[in-house]
Amino acid sequence: LYGLTPEEFATMLFEQNNKCAICHEEMDRPHVDHDHATGTLRALLCTSCKSGLSMFREDVELLSRSISYL
DSSP, X not given: OTXXXXXXXXXXXXXXXXXXXXXXXBOSSOEEEEXXXXXXXXXXXXXXXXXXXXXXXXXXXXXXXXXXXX
């Protein structure tokens, strides 16, 4: 769990009210998200949001262009 103890994971889940940090939907299988450059833990995400960030390679410019496109 990326250096998280089960207790720390449970605390994060509780603090997020079992909701994804991005879409705020209930999570069936929460994923620990972290900054790939620094290793810093960010939050728990649902499968869809975690996959989305991965697909955009965590590139803010690419995400910004996608928002403009939509």
